[in-house]
Amino acid sequence: MTALTVQPPFRVGKIIFDLDGTLIDSAPDLHAATNHVLETIGRPHITLGQVRHMVGQGARRLIEKGLTATGGRQNHSIDDLLPVFLEYYGNNLTRHGTSLFAGGADLLDTLSATGFGLGLCTNKPVALTKPLLSALKIDHHFGAVLGGDSLSVRKPDPRHLIETADRLSGSTGAALMVGDSSSDIDAAKAAGWPSIAVTFGYSARPVQELGASHQVDSLREIAGLVLLKTQPV
Numbered sequence: 001m002t003a004l005t006v007q008p009p010f011r012v013g014k015i016i017f018d019l020d021g022t023l024i025d026s027a028p029d030l031h032a033a034t035n036h037v038l039e040t041i042g043r044p045h046i047t048l049g050q051v052r053h054m055v056g057q058g059a060r061r062l063i064e065k066g067l068t069a070t071g072g073r074q075n076h077s078i079d080d081l082l083p084v085f086l087e088y089y090g091n092n093l094t095r096h097g098t099s100l101f102a103g104g105a106d107l108l109d110t111l112s113a114t115g116f117g118l119g120l121c122t123n124k125p126v127a128l129t130k131p132l133l134s135a136l137k138i139d140h141h142f143g144a145v146l147g148g149d150s151l152s153v154r155k156p157d158p159r160h161l162i163e164t165a166d167r168l169s170g171s172t173g174a175a176l177m178v179g180d181s182s183s184d185i186d187a188a189k190a191a192g193w194p195s196i197a198v199t200f201g202y203s204a205r206p207v208q209e210l211g212a213s214h215q216v217d218s219l220r221e222i223a224g225l226v227l228l229k230t231q232p233v
């Protein structure tokens, strides 16, 4: 864990997680789906490293960035390419190796057992999020799951986080956001929440510049940090 100068004492009953780049390494399958779209319009493939920095603002933005990286938008319509992406990705959510980051399963088990209300707030379409959580066997931990299309707003709009927390039943008190990108941390700041940024995710910006309350180099650090600084309320 990297200690920052400001360390507010967490006192939260709810923890909201981002998905891609935070709990799961989904880049291999997002990479394959993006290249499938590019292939259908005769564009060259892009690398896994490029895709890692393109994830976090939903499927439309990923396709747009894939086009930009391979010659520009030109006359291609995202509306036409989105179904191609969603069909391929929906059929291949874990085929190329999408998996939990190290320590993810234990972390969720510990937090659930301790009584935290856990929510998931991602910019991924919700219809793909739920089967992915099931495939990775972590769906039962989350009392609320919101995707990028669940509301009319999405991260970095704080209402996406706040609504996720509000839909958690049986837990009260303030919430903590755990994420990897500026969308996550900006949304938490706008909501007035503390946040933990993971350093192993997909942020295009250096994580220390995101302004999170804390940052961690592994999911394994979070239980100790949260249990140390919070009492579920």
Ligand SMILES: O=C(O)COP(=O)(O)O
Pocket (backbone or CB within 6 Å): 018, 019, 020, 021, 055, 056, 057, 058, 059, 121, 122, 123, 124, 125, 181
């Ligand atoms: O960009 C996406 O599809 C999802 O990204 P997120 O899970 O980091 O919000």
